[in-house]
Amino acid sequence: MVSKMLKRLQENAATRILILVGGVAFILLGIYRKEVAEVLKKSITICLECIGIG
Amino acid sequence: MKKKKDSRWVTQTLAALATNSYLPGFFGERINIYKGKLKNACVPGLNCYSCPGAIGSCPIGSLQAVAGGRKHDFSFYVVGTLILFGMLLGRAICGFLCLFGFIQDLLYKIPTPKIKVPHKVDKPLRYAKYLMLIVLVFILPVVLTNAFGLGSPYFCKWVCPAGTLEGGIPLLASDEGLRNSIGFLFYWKASLLALILLASVFIHRPFCKYFCPLGAFYGLFSKISLWRMTLDKDKCIDCGKCEKACPMNVAVRKDINVPECIRCGNCKRACPTNAIRTQYGFRDAKRKEPKLQPTQTN
Structure with a gap:
C-alpha cells in the first residue's frame, strides 16, 4: 500500500512542482545566508586538497 | 532496420x-x-x-x-x-x-x-x-x-x-x-x-x-525528474535487446527509471518496436487508447 501511494505521488505533477519550488526556496535561503560568497571564495583560489597537495 | x-x-x-x-x-x-x-x-x-x-x-x-x-x-x-x-x-x-x-x-x-x-x-x-x-x-x-x-x-x-x-x-x-x-x-x-x-x-x-x-x-530524482524514459508494454515484445544495450546494466523491462539510468538512450535505439521513448514534462504520458472506428449501419 505504501509503495502504491509512493508511486502515485511520484507520478503526480503537483509533487514535481512542489519539489521544484522547494529547490528554488533552498537557493533563495542560501543566498540570504550569504553562502554564495563562501562558494566563490573557495572556487577562485586553487583548491590544494582537490589537486592532491593540501 | x-x-x-x-x-x-x-x-x-x-x-x-x-x-x-x-x-x-x-x-x-x-x-x-x-x-x-x-x-x-x-x-x-x-x-x-x-x-x-x-x-x-x-x-x-x-x-x-x-x-x-x-x-x-x-x-x-x-x-x-x-x-x-x-x-x-x-x-x-x-x-x-x-x-x-x-x-x-x-x-x-x-x-x-x-x-x-x-x-x-x-x-x-x-x-x-x-x-x-x-x-x-x-x-x-x-x-x-x-x-x-x-x-x-x-x-x-x-x-x-x-x-x-x-x-x-x-x-x-x-x-x-x-x-x-x-x-x-x-x-x-x-x-x-x-x-x-x-x-x-x-x-x-x-x-x-x-x-x-x-x-x-x-x-534520487530518477523517477520524478522532468526528463524520464517510458516503456510502452503493449509494444514491447520482450526481446531483451534494450537490456543488452544498456551500459549501466538497468533491467529496463522491470523498471526503466531506476537511479542507475543516465538517459543515454541506448535502450531506445536498440528497441525494434519503438516501445521506449523519452518524455519531458510534469505529467506522466498517458497510454493512448486505440481509437474506436464508428460502425456503419445501413
Missing part, C-alpha cells in the same frame, strides 16, 4: 568546452584559474573548480566548502541548485553534461575485451556512491574539523579523480612551487585516478556506477 546513430558525444563535447572555456587559464603566461563572478554558480556535472579552464563551481566541492566552513554546516544554496538540476534533467546530466563521465565514455571506446562485473559484486558496490555522498560530502566536513573549526573537503581530498585530472595535472605541470609540495596525498590520488581510468577502458563508467556522489544525488 537502419541502426540509429548515437549523437550524444556532440552534446558532451559542447558541454565540456562550455564549462571549461576560460582559455587564458591554459594559455596565459602562467597556468592559473578563472577568478570571475561566474564561479558564484555551480555547474551541473563533476567539474573541478581548480581546472584552469573551469568557469563555474563544482557542486560537490562547494557543498563541502560551505559545510567545512565556520558559518554553516549545510549549504541550502548548493543543495537547492542540485534539486533544481535533478528535477529538470536528473541523471541525464551524467549522460550528457558531465566531463568526467565523457572521459570515461571515450576510454570505453578503446577496442579491448570488456568486463561485465558479476551481479554479486556489482550490486553492493553501487551503494558505495551513497556512502561517499553521506559520509565524505555531508558528515565528515562538519564533524571532523581542525582547531579553527574548519573541515576539509574529504571527498575532494581523498577520492575525487576529476580534481587530480582536471586541476592537479595541469597546475602541477606548470608550477614548480606546487610540484615541490607533492607528497603522499598526491601519489595516493594519482594512483586512484590511474586505476579508475584504466578500469574505464574495460568497464563502462566505473566511477559513475560505484563512487560518484553527484550521480548518487541525481539518482
